[in-house]
Amino acid sequence: MTRYALVGAGARAGMFIRALTTDHADVAELVALADTNPARPAVYKKRHDLDIPTYPVEDFTEMLKRERVDVVIVTTVDRFHERYLVAAMEAGCDAITEKPMTVDAASCRRILQTQRRTGRDVRVTFNYRYNPLHEAVKKELHQIGEIGSVHFEWLLDIRHGADYFRRWHRDKANSGGLLVHKAGHHFDLVNWWLDDAPSQVFAAGRLFFYGQQGRRHGYARDYDRAHGAAAAEGDPFALRMADEPAMRELYLEAEQHDGYHRDRNVFGPGVTIEDDMAVLVRYARGASMSYHLTAYAPWEGYRVMFNGSRGRLELEVVETDHVAPAAAAGVKGEPGSLSDAEQGSRRLLLRPFWAPPREITVDGYSRQGHGGADVRMLADLIRPDAPPDPLGRTANAVDGARALLTGLAANESLATGQAVNVHDLLDLEEIR
Numbered sequence: 001m002t003r004y005a006l007v008g009a010g011a012r013a014g015m016f017i018r019a020l021t022t023d024h025a026d027v028a029e030l031v032a033l034a035d036t037n038p039a040r041p042a043v044y045k046k047r048h049d050l051d052i053p054t055y056p057v058e059d060f061t062e063m064l065k066r067e068r069v070d071v072v073i074v075t076t077v078d079r080f081h082e083r084y085l086v087a088a089m090e091a092g093c094d095a096i097t098e099k100p101m102t103v104d105a106a107s108c109r110r111i112l113q114t115q116r117r118t119g120r121d122v123r124v125t126f127n128y129r130y131n132p133l134h135e136a137v138k139k140e141l142h143q144i145g146e147i148g149s150v151h152f153e154w155l156l157d158i159r160h161g162a163d164y165f166r167r168w169h170r171d172k173a174n175s176g177g178l179l180v181h182k183a184g185h186h187f188d189l190v191n192w193w194l195d196d197a198p199s200q201v202f203a204a205g206r207l208f209f210y211g212q213q214g215r216r217h218g219y220a221r222d223y224d225r226a227h228g229a230a231a232a233e234g235d236p237f238a239l240r241m242a243d244e245p246a247m248r249e250l251y252l253e254a255e256q257h258d259g260y261h262r263d264r265n266v267f268g269p270g271v272t273i274e275d276d277m278a279v280l281v282r283y284a285r286g287a288s289m290s291y292h293l294t295a296y297a298p299w300e301g302y303r304v305m306f307n308g309s310r311g312r313l314e315l316e317v318v319e320t321d322h323v324a325p326a327a328a329a330g331v332k333g334e335p336g337s338l339s340d341a342e343q344g345s346r347r348l349l350l351r352p353f354w355a356p357p358r359e360i361t362v363d364g365y366s367r368q369g370h371g372g373a374d375v376r377m378l379a380d381l382i383r384p385d386a387p388p389d390p391l392g393r394t395a396n397a398v399d400g401a402r403a404l405l406t407g408l409a410a411n412e413s414l415a416t417g418q419a420v421n422v423h424d425l426l427d428l429e430e431i432r
Contacts, residue, residue: 144308214267
């Protein structure tokens with residue numbers, strides 16, 4: 001029985017706690033929780049009827065020793081991932097971390113150096129690798145020969161996209177911005193699909209819609225946070241935490257301990273991340289990618305196209321075709337937050353040379369849990385009897401670093417206006 005501890009008991013921790021205490025309780029045991037806020041671990045203990053100790057993060061190392069922890073799961077604010085990953089490895093533990101692995105090159109180097117020195121294992125939860133659609137792309141790419149280029153567009157709608165501008169992610173020092181926090185998923189997918197690594201990155205982007213820009217677009221209202229603010233009444237961009245039990249318990253009722261507000265005004269001051277970003281990436285073996293992330297779209301989904309020496313492969317996913325007014329004030333993924341009126345669709349199309357296009361049938365896709373990926377990933381991470389993984393979906397620390405470095409290089413390019421060589425930020429070959 002493998003003994004697990006989790007640090008960072010926010011909303012993202014929920015899927016790991018459920019997996020350890022229900023689906024995989026025959027092979028795993030959750031033995032402790034740690035957080036900066038005592039209310040949040042208490043919520044999970046009550047929900048899952050857990051009789052386990054909780055620790056303040058200041059006692060993290062003592063927790064690992066006292067509870068004889070084998071594996072640490074890190075789901076904290078992104079900029080603290082490195083602190084707990086390094087401490088866990090130094091204490092003789094393996095680790096599983098939410099993406100991004102960290103938010104800057106210096107802390108990425110420390111993680112990789114500590115892993116090399118201690119011999120411990122770090123895995124990064126790139127759950128999109130486990131989406132059946134993305135697995136199908138991996139399997140079908142050989143049909144179009146050598147890949148010359150990729151075009152990738154990702155749209156976050158005005159419910160999901162807005163949520164990054166309400167919470168701690170809005171501060172780039174915490175999250176690295178959406179090119180690190182969100183696009184790291186997408187950059188990892190391309191690295192995995194191509195079995196390649198980024199070599200050079202150029203980016204252009206700005207804060208166009210949220211933050212103080214909301215005033216010129218006519219959306220801004222004068223309030224700091226939504227709860228209790230008269231000015232937030234009727235605002236489709238305001239989060240109604242009091243109306244969602246999970247949000248109310250984890251955040252609204254926990255504010256007394258740390259003062260953290262989960263429902264900030266998306267058009268208020270203090271936003272330092274971009275919401276509209278274009279990136280060009282050159283890969284080590286010569287392929288290129290054009291990528292665009294929009295965080296204020298009317299619908300949510302993505303398109304990715306591969307151009308090859310024998311044809312073209314196209315994936316289009318519509319997760320929601322619009323944001324229903326009744327669901328606008330909720331959070332994507334929360335029970336009841338999606339209106340029945342919101343529709344989705346998906347299509348994987350192979351376009352070979354000299355032949356009609358052919359649609360690829362994909363089984364196993366679900367609208368829940370990132371296309372059904374979360375359940376599959378958790379089984380692969382937790383179970384010692386997990387089946388063989390011929391697609392290489394499990395992501396290690398080097399995979400985490402490669403995805404991170406694409407985003408960091410893009411951020412550097414935004415700041416300088418110049419193309420950035422990835423190895424100038426961190427040379428992975430030197431560390432390995």
